[in-house]
Amino acid sequence: MASGQALLKKYQINIIKIIKIAIGSSIAILLAEVLGLKYSASAGIITLLSIQDTKKETLKLAGKRFLAFLFAITAAYLLFQSIGYYTHVFGLFLLVFITGSYLLRLQDGISMCSVMVTHFLIEKNMEASFIGNELAIFGIGILVGILCNIYIPARLWQVKSDMDKVEQHMKNILGSMAECILFERQSSEMTDCSKEKNCKMGCCLEEEFAVLNQLLSDALLGAYANMNNTLLSDTRYYIQYFDMRKSQLVILEHIKEQLCLLTQIPKQVKPISMFIQCIGAQFHEYNNAERLLFDLEVIKEDYKEEPNPATREEFENRAILYLILYDLESFLKIKRDFVRGITKKQIETFWEKGRK
Structure with a gap:
């Protein structure tokens, strides 16, 4: 038992965080599936990326990623609706979104939001119902991540x-x-x-x-x-x-x-x-x-x-x-x-x- 704890400390392995990621991601996917959402697996990935080492870090990151997601939806809507659902338009979206994210200090949400926008590209759809689908996936992933981090052992x-x-x-x-x-x-x-x-x-x-x-x-x-x-x-x-x-x-x-x-x-x-x-x-x-x-x-x-x-x-x-x-x-x-x-x-x- 002692040797196992020493090994975890040596390699800086946070076993509680790993367990929370595994359970939380599974719960997020199940919730998305129960609600009949498309791309339900994305909810689990968002939960995985949302669970941080501390409560304040988790909440701060969640807020930044939500703002980044709103920015991503706005940029994608304007580009896809005005030019079309093409690969080169997605490249243009990345150029605008990544640049804007760094300027607004929202770079923590770049990878997550970029993956979410690919759903619009694949479906060639940015109607209100599908935007609601993506918002629901994002909300489930973030909320489950926050709830998982409510319990962090007092130190x-x-x-x-x-x-x-x-x-x-x-x-x-x-x-x-x-x-x-x-x-x-x-x-x-x-x-x-x-x-x-x-x-x-x-x-x-x-x-x-x-x-x-x-x-x-x-x-x-x-x-x-x-x-x-x-x-x-x-x-x-x-x-x-x-x-x-x-x-x-x-x-x-x-x-x-x-x-x-x-x-x-x-x-x-x-x-x-x-x-x-x-x-x-x-x-x-x-x-x-x-x-x-x-x-x-x-x-x-x-x-x-x-x-x-x-x-x-x-x-x-x-x-x-x-x-x-x-x-x-x-x-x-x-x-x-x-x-x-x-x-x-x-x-x-x-x-x-x-x-x-």
């Missing part, structure tokens, strides 16, 4: 699970950084940290960052899918949240690079290490980072009171620590600005309900 639990995973990985990285900054290292060991076998001990954390990068990419895709499957509520908050965490990840990667440049451990390291641990301990969705930013200002002021470095190496390492402090400030400000930017309604919906 909100997956989005929230992704949030927990991202936060836990970022906590782990912060904890590792707090430990790494205290490690005494020789200069020669740090000249090419990324090539060390034990990269984590060298504060590179390459594997951890690679996992977190992938987690955030997958989480953003899931958040977009969830938003497009939610018709009656606004779930853009989750996209904003993961974008915020991606911005913080960039800062963490820069801090990691600075850590790899340290060649000795000045006494100023310990309060910075403790502060990074404090960030990790308070790292969660609902923290506005205001208190942490205040504490950081205290550390920076204390840092300025320290006596000047006595050697060039001490100066360089103190400068690196100072850069790390400003990176941490940027890291916290990203979260503070995110909290300030969300609306009162989002706080009530995603924070207050989430705490219950």
Whole structure:
């Protein structure tokens, strides 16, 4: 069972969508046949093309294709009725219809509508009754496709699970950084940290960052899918949240690079290490980072009171620590600005309900 799920994920096979296409297309054809419509199989093809991965995508595409179909009928009627039902007239129709569709941004309906117009060419008939036949086929196909996509499994639990995973990985990285900054290292060991076998001990954390990068990419895709499957509520908050965490990840990667440049451990390291641990301990969705930013200002002021470095190496390492402090400030400000930017309604919906 697990191997089957892994195979479906590997090849990005949406088994639920496949089942909906198969059943929905069959139902559309049967409905068209029951109503005695000509070219009933076309209803099944329209359903097949109408079923998309999300509800919003399905509805948006259905609207565009309906407008494209009205445009196609109008163009075909004018050309066939004025010139005749000939192959070269169908070619002229395609020239007009495809050009117009691109100009009107209705290109998603080109192939479907072109096939429907061939029915007029074959029958040499554009009377009201036969136009009604085609409209009925089109309507059945689109409607069944929309109805099939009413059921799309809710993925909100997956989005929230992704949030927990991202936060836990970022906590782990912060904890590792707090430990790494205290490690005494020789200069020669740090000249090419990324090539060390034990990269984590060298504060590179390459594997951890690679996992977190992938987690955030997958989480953003899931958040977009969830938003497009939610018709009656606004779930853009989750996209904003993961974008915020991606911005913080960039800062963490820069801090990691600075850590790899340290060649000795000045006494100023310990309060910075403790502060990074404090960030990790308070790292969660609902923290506005205001208190942490205040504490950081205290550390920076204390840092300025320290006596000047006595050697060039001490100066360089103190400068690196100072850069790390400003990176941490940027890291916290990203979260503070995110909290300030969300609306009162989002706080009530995603924070207050989430705490219950």
